[in-house]
Every structure is written in structure tokens, then in C-alpha cells.
Amino acid sequence: MTVRLEHANYTVSDGEATAAWMQKLFGWHIRWKGDATSGGQSIHVGSDTQYLALYTPARDTSEKADSYTTRGGLNHIAVVVDDIDAMEEAVKEAGFTTGNHADYEPGRRFYFHDHDDIEYEVVQYD
Structure with missing residues (x-):
């Protein structure tokens, strides 16, 4: 059985801005974007086989705690x-x-x- 990572999903303050710099630096493209849970928006940016799902909530985001000392933190x-x-x-x-x-x-x-x-x-x- 072959297993590969397809995507990771994480929260950003401005999905459009994050996707823009990723497209410029990494040569990726937007695969999909649309409405998401709790009134937010998701943008899938990456290659044809792998991507990052950038979730922007409908309300302001809060700053994160130190990810290396937070269980479940994105490092x-x-x-x-x-x-x-x-x-x-x-x-x-x-x-x-x-x-x-x-x-x-x-x-x-x-x-x-x-x-x-x-x-x-x-x-x-x-």
C-alpha cells in the first residue's frame, strides 16, 4: 500500500495574501477556493497532487501560543x-x-x- 500526504489545512488571517506569495515563490496554483465551515473561506494552493488548504475564518483571528509547547501546535x-x-x-x-x-x-x-x-x-x- 502506498500512502502519500495530500494536504494540510491551517488557519491564516488572509488566505488570498498567503496564496499570492505561495504562488509567486513556489510556483503553485490555486486548485479551488470557496466557502468553508463557520462562514469562513478556504483556498487550496499547491500542485496538481499536493496542496495546502488555507482557511480564513469569518471573524478576526487571534495570535497563537508557542506551537512547540502547545499540544497539536503547527510547528x-x-x-x-x-x-x-x-x-x-x-x-x-x-x-x-x-x-x-x-x-x-x-x-x-x-x-x-x-x-x-x-x-x-x-x-x-x-
Whole structure:
């Protein structure tokens, strides 16, 4: 039996804005968008086989607690790239600050936080 991750769903303050920077940086596309639970909106952004479901509630969002000390917290989303240096430049040009750079077996990585303080890891495997 083959199992693969299809999507992850998490809450953002502005799904349109998040989907826009993801399309620009990651080359993804909007697969679907529409009404969602509790009067909110969901946008599915990604590739033809995998995506992130960005949920924006109908009311204002609240800031999250530290995800690493909250049971069920989202710690980060990771993407794999072919050229980590080019992606880091693009991330900086999009207005995000990169950090926590590391070389590790079997590759390299860096992290950045978006406007909702969600952490993203960018990985290039050797």
C-alpha cells in the first residue's frame, strides 16, 4: 500500500495574501477556493497532487501560543527545492527574513516566518 500526504489545512488571517506569495515563490496554483465551515473561506494552493488548504475564518483571528509547547501546535511547513540559494533570494525579495541556516545530512535548510508568524522550512537535498 502506498500512502502519500495530500494536504494540510491551517488557519491564516488572509488566505488570498498567503496564496499570492505561495504562488509567486513556489510556483503553485490555486486548485479551488470557496466557502468553508463557520462562514469562513478556504483556498487550496499547491500542485496538481499536493496542496495546502488555507482557511480564513469569518471573524478576526487571534495570535497563537508557542506551537512547540502547545499540544497539536503547527510547528512548521517544509518545502523541498532544487536551488536553495535562489529560493532564499526570492524569499528575501518577497519581504521575509530568513534564518536558522544549517547544513545537515542529507542536505541544507533555512527557515522563515510569514505575516501570520507561521514558520516555513526550505530544504535542498544533495
